[in-house]
Amino acid sequence: MPHILIVDDERDLAELIDFNLRAVGFSTRIAATGDAALVAAREQRADIILLDVMLPDMSGVEVCRQLRATPSTRDVPIVMLTAKSEEGDRVRGFEVGADDYVTKPFSVRELVLRLKAILRRGSTPQDAGSTLTLGPLSLDTTAHRFLVEGREVVLTALEFRLLEHLLSRVGRVQSRELLLEQVWGLSSHLETRTIDTHIMRLREKLGPARAYLETVRGVGYRIVEPGAA
The missing domain is CATH 3.40.50.2300 (Response regulator)
Incomplete structure (x- = not known):
């Protein structure tokens, strides 16, 4: 219970x-x-x-x-x-x-x-552990550690889940509604402003790699590698 x-x-x-x-x-x-x-x-x-x-x-x-x-x-x-x-x-x-x-x-x-x-x-059962990397970003899903340029950055459990979702879909735009459903586990008709606040906090924690987290106006967010074709 x-x-x-x-x-x-x-x-x-x-x-x-x-x-x-x-x-x-x-x-x-x-x-x-x-x-x-x-x-x-x-x-x-x-x-x-x-x-x-x-x-x-x-x-x-x-x-x-x-x-x-x-x-x-x-x-x-x-x-x-x-x-x-x-x-x-x-x-x-x-x-x-x-x-x-x-x-x-x-x-x-x-x-x-x-x-x-x-x-x-x-x-929810998690997939086998792995490390997601992109440029200076490294997310170890087994040890639940996140590093930027080799320096560990502390994330909340929800920030970690959000970053894992985005890093596993590099270059693909994720709408707020989709994030609410797949990361938060909530029906998309509910409040989505909390996502914007979490994205803002996550972008701050990326520090020198904040440009990797893009806002696609009117649509949602995505992780990209700056300068990539």
Whole structure:
């Protein structure tokens, strides 16, 4: 039974999420503060953490940063819950390792779909390990390491999956809808802006090789080798 840690100080909302997640077969735990969330995450490993940006004792962004800095919670998927006015916090959440976000007010059905998609990503059997290389880029899918010009660059689990998808399709444009379905595991009718934010963060991490990740206006993204015919 997948375990979801719900971190939100709005009691009514937290209980609504808790009720609906239990109804579809999840086990849950609620934490109303950042400190309580960090304790709960240590006491029982969650399959996903739902993390509100606005908490009474510390920001959700800081909670996310601490979770990512802790070995036992480093790879737990984190979904941020944000208000429409908190786009800056959402971006900062991605910067410290959040995997996805849901904007309040949200459909409980959409939330459940997103959580199930994340769980499917984690349970999908992976192909035999290999190393994808292109110019200065090297992605080792066995050791889960990414190097640029021989220097290791730390990626979140979702950034790694996104880069692996693009590197295995060099030169082929991937639409936002396709990425949402094949990388995120979500139906293409849902919000796609999160992809643009992840691409922006991924491009920054490519550093001197950022030109390899191209935006095709009005279509999507692709990995290319600059100067290649």
